[in-house]
Amino acid sequence: MADTKREIERKYEAAAGDELPDLTGVRGVAAVTDKGVAELDATYYDTPDERLARASLTLRRRTGGGDAGWHLKLPVAEGVRDEIRAPLSDTVPPALFGLVRSRVRDAELVPVVRLRSERDIRRLVDADGALLAEVSLDRVRAERLSGGSGTAEWTEIEVELADDGDPAFLDKVDKKLRKAGLNRSSAASKLARALEETGRGTEPAAAGPGKKPVTAGDHVLAYVRAQRDAIVELDPAVRRDVFDSVHSMRVATRRLRGTLRSYAKVLDRGVTDPIADELKWLAGELGVDRDQEVLTDRLTAAVSALPEPLIAGPVLRRLRTWSTARRGGSRRRLTAVLDGERYLALLDTLDTLVADPPLLKAATGTPSKVIAGAVRKDFRKLAGLVGQALDLPPGHDRDTAMHEARKKAKRARYAAEAAVPSLGQPAGALVKSMKSLQTLLGDHQDSVMARSALRELSAQAYTARENTFTYGVLYGREERRAAEGEAALPATWEAATSEGAAGRPI
Secondary structure, eight states, rough: EEEEEHHHHHHEEEOOTTTOOOOOSSSOOOOOEEEEEEEEEEOOOOOEEEHHHHHHOOEEEEEESSOOOOEEEEEEETTEEEEEOOOOOOSSOHHHHHHHHHTTTOOOEEEEEEEEEEEEEEEEOOOTTTEEEEEEEEEEEEOOOOOOOOOEEEEEEEEEEEOOOOOOHHHHHHHHHHTTOOOOOOSHHHHHHHHHHHHHHOOOOGGTSSSSOOSHHHHHHHHHHHHHHHHHHHHHHHHHOOOHHHHHHHHHHHHHHHHHHHTTTOOHHHHHHHHHHHHHEEEEEHHHTTHHHHHHHHHHHHHHOGGGGGSSSSSSHHOOOOOHOOOOOHHHHHHHHSSSSHHHHHHHHHHHHSOOOOOOOOGGSSHOOOOHHHHHHHHHHHHHHHHHHSSSOOTTHHHHHHHHHHHHHHHHHHHHHHHHHOOOOHHHHHHHHHHHHHHHHHHHHHHHHHHHHHHHHHHHHHHTTTHHHHHHHHHHHHHHHHHHHHHHEEEEHHHHTTTTTTTOOO
């Protein structure tokens, strides 16, 4: 089993003969306790081409100290990482290997660096004896095991915030350390420093192609690359069931798929259409339970908002039973998808798409012509669908037309997002107006789905000889909500086509 710890820390440069400064004067610190010296021995693993290091991930097997075992560190923000721990074993634990699978793929994980540290530890505690932070003086000896043969030694001071501590406390310690003449370390981690000082350095993944986008193809590929990166980076969070991670990865797949469709004059659809089909498959797998969860949450909230006299029968219990029966997936199923050959092949294909894009002649054109043309084309298609929906009377056909307009609004939004870096404010205005339109159309579609679910729930309740009154009340409220959305559509659309959002300045 693996467990997770949020690690918030700062590192400082120190000279070989330095000792830990006196921190008793730090505001809030009542005592500094000496916890002795620990001998730590850590071996860091990576692929031969150091894919984990490029993504600022560290995977190590460490002995010594109070947390011997396997540790995987995932970046969250500057100075903040999630450390996922697993018990000591001879090989990489499956639970940790899965979290780096989107980076490693089929490559081998090999020992790259060994770090042996002599850690002198102090604990900063408050007046109640509660831990505020742990400060250590680390004398480090690094040995390159693969990809080089160098060694290095250095001394550093590390300040790690206590669990659930206030990050502002680190600023107080920082002030004291700087007064003592210490400076923040330029290396993001011990591993990053070891790689730099014992062999070739590793460029961070965010370095990208290393040039500013100029042509239409440059800008489209920058957006494609960003969505590819998002899918890969979100993979560990999806496996860990981090809040909103499944939705975020699904959005990234949709953004990428929409971009491949919208910019067909830049990227050859003969190559990208099969990729778009696989992205559609992945989005479907990610959405197996997502749509059901959204619908259940909507209905649950609607029931909870009703006055008690309007709730007749076991409505919430039936809703829960109905929702559970309709769930088509599980965490285990989704993890199997992410470990499957089809998904890993898609990641490889996306890497190839970015590295060797199937550019067409228009890719060399100016963004003001090529990208703006694609955005205008998507907007014209959306205008046709919205016009069709407005011309239809309320009912099934209008519902269908509004749903199709919603999907096209998403695509127009994604095309405009890709255009913002090159076209600026006009594209940004279009993104904003498309989000508003998408929200209205999305709420309308949710209402359509909710009414369908309520009809099904009412039929089940009737068969079970339960009171169906409440389902009728909820249906009526959803019907009114949908009517309000339909009534608001003309004004929302007019706002989208004003302010230059129709693409005229683009």
